[in-house]
Amino acid sequence: MFEWFGRVSYAPHTKVAGFARHLKDGRLMASRCEQCGHVSFPPRADCPQCLSDQFAFDELSGVGTVLTYTKIDAAPAGFEELVPFVVGVVDLTETGRLLAWFGESIADEEIAIGMPVQVVPRIFEELEQIKVYYSLERPGTSWVKADSS
Amino acid sequence: MVGNTSNQAGSDLRVGVIGVGHGVFGRRSDASVQELAFEAYREALQDAGLEPDAIDASVIGAVPEYHKQRSVGGVVQEYLNLNPKPTWLTEVACASGSAAIRTAWMAIRSGLHQVVAVIGCQKMTELTTPEILALMGRVGDVQWESVFGTTFPGYYAMFAERHRHEFGTSEEQLALVAVKNHYYGARNDKALFRKEITVEKALASDPVASPLRVYDCCANADGAACVILAGADRIREIGAGDRTVWLDGLGCATASMSVLRRPHLTGLPSAEDAAQQAYAMAGITAGDIDVADVHDCFTIAEIMAYEDLGFCAKGEGGRFIAEKQSYVGGTTPVNIDGGLKAKGHPIGATGVSMAYEIIRQLRGECGERQVPDASVGLTHNVGGIGQYCFVNVFRRE
Ligand SMILES: [Zn+2]
Numbered sequence: 281m282f283e284w285f286g287r288v289s290y291a292p293h294t295k296v297a298g299f300a301r302h303l304k305d306g307r308l309m310a311s312r313c314e315q316c317g318h319v320s321f322p323p324r325a326d327c328p329q330c331l332s333d334q335f336a337f338d339e340l341s342g343v344g345t346v347l348t349y350t351k352i353d354a355a356p357a358g359f360e361e362l363v364p365f366v367v368g369v370v371d372l373t374e375t376g377r378l379l380a381w382f383g384e385s386i387a388d389e390e391i392a393i394g395m396p397v398q399v400v401p402r403i404f405e406e407l408e409q410i411k412v413y414y415s416l417e418r419p420g421t422s423w424v425k426a427d428s429s
Numbered sequence: 430m431v432g433n434t435s436n437q438a439g440s441d442l443r444v445g446v447i448g449v450g451h452g453v454f455g456r457r458s459d460a461s462v463q464e465l466a467f468e469a470y471r472e473a474l475q476d477a478g479l480e481p482d483a484i485d486a487s488v489i490g491a492v493p494e495y496h497k498q499r500s501v502g503g504v505v506q507e508y509l510n511l512n513p514k515p516t517w518l519t520e521v522a523c524a525s526g527s528a529a530i531r532t533a534w535m536a537i538r539s540g541l542h543q544v545v546a547v548i549g550c551q552k553m554t555e556l557t558t559p560e561i562l563a564l565m566g567r568v569g570d571v572q573w574e575s576v577f578g579t580t581f582p583g584y585y586a587m588f589a590e591r592h593r594h595e596f597g598t599s600e601e602q603l604a605l606v607a608v609k610n611h612y613y614g615a616r617n618d619k620a621l622f623r624k625e626i627t628v629e630k631a632l633a634s635d636p637v638a639s640p641l642r643v644y645d646c647c648a649n650a651d652g653a654a655c656v657i658l659a660g661a662d663r664i665r666e667i668g669a670g671d672r673t674v675w676l677d678g679l680g681c682a683t684a685s686m687s688v689l690r691r692p693h694l695t696g697l698p699s700a701e702d703a704a705q706q707a708y709a710m711a712g713i714t715a716g717d718i719d720v721a722d723v724h725d726c727f728t729i730a731e732i733m734a735y736e737d738l739g740f741c742a743k744g745e746g747g748r749f750i751a752e753k754q755s756y757v758g759g760t761t762p763v764n765i766d767g768g769l770k771a772k773g774h775p776i777g778a779t780g781v782s783m784a785y786e787i788i789r790q791l792r793g794e795c796g797e798r799q800v801p802d803a804s805v806g807l808t809h810n811v812g813g814i815g816q817y818c819f820v821n822v823f824r825r826e
Contacts, residue, residue: 322689
């Protein structure tokens with residue numbers, strides 16, 4: 281179900297496809313190698329450290345700080361109606377980095393390098409098929425999580 | 430002469446460039462990709478004073494996804510009348526041309542071939558705007574980044590924003606890079622843009638991805654360039670020794686596809702690594718470089734290149750251009766051909782075009798753009814957003 285991830289999906293086939301289901305349930309997941317414990321975000325199926333292909337998903341808090349950002353005026357195919365939009369790279373407190381759009385809780389003028397943000401799992405409500413993503417929001421922003429099964 | 434250039438029998442293992450050629454870059458609706466390649470190849474053969482049968486093999490630097498013709502090397506090889514000589518294509522995005530030079534060097538150094546023609550060629554204006562916009566959306570990691578609509582300028586914009594945050598690099602300093610490169614491009618008859626611009630004009634241009642504007646970005650173009658490489662023994666036989674420019678230092682390194690896995694976002698780690706390799710192999714330091722062509726796909730890219738190559742200290746790139754240290758007469762003249770910014774960027778041709786300019790600078794053939802007494806030159810050719818970087822050091826004896 282990785283085709284769920286992203287408004288435009290370029291890479292639907294992956295061994296970490298479960299990431300998209302967790303995101304739909306409101307959970308942001310990293311991968312953890314079951315052999316050596318190496319944690320990665322974005323998640324990856326194969327451990328770069330010990331080469332094991334055994335991994336599990338670990339939930340992240342989604343708390344992070346903005347490392348850099350840009351407001352994009354010239355959009356690629358599939359994103360024309362969204363411009364201008366601001367994307368940021370965030371250093372996650374627990375591990376790794378993530379690239380995402382700023383959400384509605386943060387005004388464009390407020391965006392600054394070093395500001396704290398909360399990564400929030402999102403569903404494109406306006407689209408008919410299931411499409412999920414995450415956005416960068418004001419710290420303390422809450423969202424609904426499905427019961428863990 | 431550096432240490433690693435002769436074998437035990439004492440024969441000279443150096444590889445040098447004996448001929449260069451370059452077509453006009455631009456929107457070349459008058460020519461196919463193989464016709465563009467021919468322009469550069471003919472000029473290089475004439476420059477070397479060689480007959481076509483002297484060429485043992487060719488290496489083509491090109492990025493296939495821009496051409497309607499599949500496997501572009503085949504049609505180029507045929508049109509250059511080089512069948513049945515061997516050819517192969519190198520592809521590392523915008524650094525494909527430098528990869529071609531590197532593999533030609535390897536082929537000669539290995540003894541497999543003696544004289545190799547390297548042709549960088551790219552026809553980019555065959556694609557429609559929607560096709561270009563679709564390609565533009567897939568320059569980053571398509572699994573984790575492109576799904577948020579990232580673009581080529583968007584990535585360099587994020588480097589620029591971080592560079593401003595850490596070092597205070599201003600939009601005006603970015604614009605000054607464009608002003609310099611248009612200044613020299615106006616004096617290069619192979620360039621796409623041959624007009625000077627002002628800082629005011631650059632700063633007034635439309636936003637693309639903040640803080641980058643239209644004048645911070647290079648333009649797609651069609652074009653080709655060619656360099657002919659040979660081994661020292663063959664060069665002696667041909668009698669081309671006097672004009673030969675030696676390829677004495679080669680560096681090549683990679684960095685993660687994804688910006689999410691880079692150690693920092695204020696430079697290109699692949700460029701830092703490639704530069705150190707090339708300097709060590711040539712037995713020189715950054716201060717020995719008399720003239721350089723660097724990969725200014727965006728103005729911030731040139732500022733980061735000054736730092737990654739050691740022309741100035743980390744964080745000083747903005748000041749370096751503001752003080753005109755990269756003009757002729759400054760510490761290290763950079764992109765005296767106009768760079769990608771003014772010359773245009775036919776991606777497969779760019780690395781070979783850089784070598785063309787540096788070789789002509791070292792041969793003293795650049796007229797009003799000539800850097801006085803240049804004997805050591807450098808090319809810095811980046812693929813993508815720094816996933817690949819090739820740094821080559823050229824020297825004239
Ligand atoms: Zn492991």
